[in-house]
Amino acid sequence: MTAPAPAPTSTRELVLDDSWAYGAGVLHGGWLLETIASVALEATGHPHPLAVSAHYVAAPRLGAASVEVEPLREGRTVGSLRARLAQDGRPKVEVLLSAGTLPAAGTAPFLIDAAPPSLPSPQDCLLHEMPSGLPRNGILENLEIRLDPATASWTRGSFGGSAEVAGWIRSSSGRVVDPLFLLTVADALPPVTFDLGIGGWVPTVELTVLLRCQPVDGWLRVVQRARSVHGGWLDEECEVWDSAGQLVAQARQLAGYREPSA
Amino acid sequence: MTAPAPAPTSTRELVLDDSWAYGAGVLHGGWLLETIASVALEATGHPHPLAVSAHYVAAPRLGAASVEVEPLREGRTVGSLRARLAQDGRPKVEVLLSAGTLPAAGTAPFLIDAAPPSLPSPQDCLLHEMPSGLPRNGILENLEIRLDPATASWTRGSFGGSAEVAGWIRSSSGRVVDPLFLLTVADALPPVTFDLGIGGWVPTVELTVLLRCQPVDGWLRVVQRARSVHGGWLDEECEVWDSAGQLVAQARQLAGYREPSA
Known part of the structure; x- marks a missing residue:
């Protein structure tokens, strides 16, 4: 038995405004990542991002952009997606996202070998x-x-x-x-x-x-x-x-x- | 002046043999990553991988597979590529690769805040x-x-x-x-x-x-x-x-x- 084919690729048009820009239009990488991931996450039934990888191909500018989302596989515990922020047909930020369910707040870890910074x-x-x-x-x-x-x-x-x-x-x-x-x-x-x-x-x-x-x-x-x-x-x-x-x-x-x- | 369009997407057919398999056919993730990256690297003029990100979508099986490589941008210091290992038209491993030139062996780091393991x-x-x-x-x-x-x-x-x-x-x-x-x-x-x-x-x-x-x-x-x-x-x-x-x-x-x- 083969898994059902994932949903087709979809494209969302959006406008990159200057809310998160530095100076005249250098956009913040983390905010771009969140923006792209939030669109991608709508194409999977899994609620949370588990791992999100971005390669910053070229600096986007303010204005019209599109986010293309290609579901790669919708598994039982993980949904995998590819997403691309593009302008004028050129890729600007390329993202892979694996989605699933994060441990609930308050769940004790099996092991934690790290400590929060002392501030x-x-x-x-x-x-x-x-x-x-x-x-x-x-x-x-x-x-x-x-x-x-x-x-x-x-x-x-x-x-x-x-x-x-x-x-x-x-x-x-x-x-x-x-x-x-x-x-x-x-x-x-x-x-x-x-x-x-x-x-x-x-x-x-x-x-x-x-x-x-x-x-x-x-x-x-x-x-x-x-x-x-x-x-x-x-x-x-x-x-x-x-x-x-x-x-x-x-x-x-x-x-x-x-x-x-x- | 806009940058030249990157090279078109290309596809390489290959056969996944059991050299790096565990047991009857679970393929090693690192070897899969190297295999995909080595094909992707041929599509850029930059000599070395700088950063390679893989999301493992589904376990590939032994046998025929294809690696699709899409050059995203060929910049002066970084070349960006997307690559996909697929079987029967389904994505198995999805990879993003940023290529460039690594520091030559023996170049002193500006800062290193880590030490090799003592063994x-x-x-x-x-x-x-x-x-x-x-x-x-x-x-x-x-x-x-x-x-x-x-x-x-x-x-x-x-x-x-x-x-x-x-x-x-x-x-x-x-x-x-x-x-x-x-x-x-x-x-x-x-x-x-x-x-x-x-x-x-x-x-x-x-x-x-x-x-x-x-x-x-x-x-x-x-x-x-x-x-x-x-x-x-x-x-x-x-x-x-x-x-x-x-x-x-x-x-x-x-x-x-x-x-x-x-």
């Missing part, structure tokens, strides 16, 4: 704001990000040399935390390159987010680390913990950077 | 062999895997309860280490679930491998860890270090498991 309280952390003179940043208009001062020496004009940034994140508008929101949050901290004294744009080549547990609402604790900054490429791994102390998302990206001239 | 010498490690009575394992016919005894208590019939497995890996046939080989190696250690006393099949849902440096030839040191084993899903992250002490690959997968009944 000062939100009021004792630094509200992440753009210094005056820099372009506006849509991420900071949509999210309240409070950075652990110990990991943000660059905000004081020096460089700690640490490849770690940590802080608290919540929605500025009171949006409730759900699995899709975690896709945005997993790419929301400033890049670890800031504290290394590496300036400039850090374009994401690839970003994969694993969702691990249904989150509860409240402040999220987020920590981002690089293991290797090497020859123009760096990895950033990100953990997101919810206010109940559950590990709710693990992300890793490969990004590019330009080494400061000696 | 006994290969001759003081355990040759990983299948216990008699179990099906043959193609991985162990193609690779010499020598496990750190401290992380392999399950080979002695007990369970260490550790979510880490480490060891040495090289080709059994003298194949030289290259970036594509690392895709196979990044999924070659036994699952961490063995030492947790979780038996049974651990199917990979998603596997992403980041390649970080051109490897030198010789024994590879490989370590695999789970951070969270929770409600039927676990992550396994894997680091591969070459014989010159370079971090050459970082992988992470999401896999399924069945919790032992209490």
